[in-house]
Amino acid sequence: MDERTYTADAEPGDHVTVAGWVHEVRDLGGIAFLILRDKSGKIQVKFEKDEMDEELVETGLGVHRESVISVTGGVEEEERAPTGVEMLPESLDVLNEADAELPLDPSGKVDADLSTRLDNRTLDLRKKEVQAIFEIRAEVLRAVRDYFRSIGSTEINTPKIVATGTEGGTELFPITYFGEEAFMNQSPQLFKQLMVGSGLERVFEVGPIFRAEEHNTPRHLNEATMIDFESAFIDHEEAMDVCEGTLKAAYEAVEENCEAELDLLGYDDFGTPDGDFPRLTYEEAIERINATGELDEQLVYGDDLSTEAERALGDDVGGHYFITDWPSEIKPFYIQDYEDDPTTSKGFDLMHPRMELVSGGQREHRYGALVEGFEQQGLDPEQFDYYTKMFKYGMPPHAGWAYGVERLVMTMLGLENIREAVLFPRDRQRLSP
């Protein structure tokens, strides 16, 4: 390619080559306009039929929408053009002609259902509003990683092919691994814990997780991108501080660096959270939910929170909040209980008013208690020996959490369906593209 200028950088007086997609062609008779679109925006290309090379005009006006072209010419100020400038083409190359019929209209003028959009993500992502979601998603990942590094956390990658699932159970996709049965990992939980016992002490990972759950809802995925954090020598309160810190860092970064994207998505007030996230104990949460009167039946201690209960509390609180001090029996066995109250766990959830975002807690770091937990869960501790045995060789107290970037982006941008926040979602029906 010759030196190419983004349309957004083309200034009056420049002589440039721009390349992109034919967004629209409007033929007004003596003159005609071709709108060329690239990553950065759009530019109007003006054809003056009587004054320009015939072949050039014919090529430019005959090319199908969404074809890829390259145009060279001068840039002039033009008040009536959408961006205030227009190009007068001197040459035009058709780099790849598109079919006349498209399965999806990238101009967004014709609505398409989500399934058609996901089948044609390439075209779907030519819509600036869709592109904006994924630019924001990338910015969220950048901001979260930077935050982790600012607190001395080391990035790790742990294996996705594993011999046993994190919590055993049935929600695993089986793999054939050189003749052996293996699984796709449902969480880096055990591996990140092994690493806080190493010299790294404090680690994070951003990577895929796989869950063979059969539900098919607007907020579940069978493959998601998880942000995992785990640190030695912190407790669940400090883990919540870090969690809150990453979330605020993500919102702040998006507000600061994604102004154009937020504009496109129609945000006047983006709503970066300010102030500390309230931390309600499970008991307080239940009382508040019952007090809303929104539920048909009053909750009692030990109940898990239904979607309706979460919604009622979310509306009541009105922003992000933590729920702490869960009954031990409804939290995973690897979460530590309070020493003075073994029926209450040091697990926590971070809630967005719309849904649960984060699960975390202080972990059980004592070998005996951990092995007991496996047994109570009905799991064979022998199978997890590669993990539990390290707890005999100096495992520090530690805490951590995980959240999916898709749920974060979904709640941040108010998306109706979590599939809007994934390029190529995987669910029960969807395995391709």
Add this chain to the structure above:
Amino acid sequence: MDERTYTADAEPGDHVTVAGWVHEVRDLGGIAFLILRDKSGKIQVKFEKDEMDEELVETGLGVHRESVISVTGGVEEEERAPTGVEMLPESLDVLNEADAELPLDPSGKVDADLSTRLDNRTLDLRKKEVQAIFEIRAEVLRAVRDYFRSIGSTEINTPKIVATGTEGGTELFPITYFGEEAFMNQSPQLFKQLMVGSGLERVFEVGPIFRAEEHNTPRHLNEATMIDFESAFIDHEEAMDVCEGTLKAAYEAVEENCEAELDLLGYDDFGTPDGDFPRLTYEEAIERINATGELDEQLVYGDDLSTEAERALGDDVGGHYFITDWPSEIKPFYIQDYEDDPTTSKGFDLMHPRMELVSGGQREHRYGALVEGFEQQGLDPEQFDYYTKMFKYGMPPHAGWAYGVERLVMTMLGLENIREAVLFPRDRQRLSP
């Protein structure tokens, strides 16, 4: 946890709490020393038996090596201490006692074979030299991502569960996906190409790839972390520029930000590449290899380069270099050929003197030629319809490449085995931990 100070931050005159692992206890009679180790370094804790609380002394000197403890006390200057300071303990908590017998000696005084080390990665990573590799690996990822962002590339995540492999073929791990056959993805190739045709134009991904290759060598893994780049509107030459840019950025960042780690690993001169990487055509490469006289048999045009051939050329060039203009028949079908010479492809490899690092090229963006390529490869284009059909709707010219972070770290640090650069490697024998 109470406020904790890293050992490296403890200054004479401070009163601090440090927490970490018992690295060593030396009892000299009237006085004894406990060396406490944490992420940041080590500190000497001095016990004066006659002057200190008897229980404190007994606990401190009786605790097993690699136990996790927390010590509070004053810090004093002490020339004879390894770090120039020592602590006088006032209180000491044993947070988690280690077994007396360890499967691996984290002090590194007793050698362990790689398999034992990988079985006990938690202990293995308490060795500063091992920890250093993974701190450097994390810095490499940071630097490469920052470089990508500096050239306007958007981070993406593509699915790891797929209906068909990138190049078809047999080197795929099969999954059972809700009763359907699926595979773990061997490369984001097809997905990243779909994204350069979207509004994103220029993308990168850092994520796992899975290859069911049966070889078991010091430089192959069955699960690796791949750095993928792809961009619209660039050719193979520009793709090589970006590739070279990321590599130099990684070396520079490590040299600048990982001084302590490089010291630990014994580097006087790290060898950040300077100057442009030479770009040899395949024909030039063959001539140079033949001229070295290192090979028993002369290479002829069309031969792939054996490991010995790569070594001979690597020694001859003495640094990183590209090989371009490969015969089309030994490059994947999705690499574009020269228009004026369809037997020569726009594929390239980036070589380190020790081994191949990167594979890349300009891609075939024309629908007809792409479908023909699938057929010539013996693949059914119908199966890849989700991918090929997007080439009918305005796929721009594009190019890209991929390299594994493990090979990069391995060559950067001169590691003998690629497994040294992965926390939990996966190979034919190793599925756990």
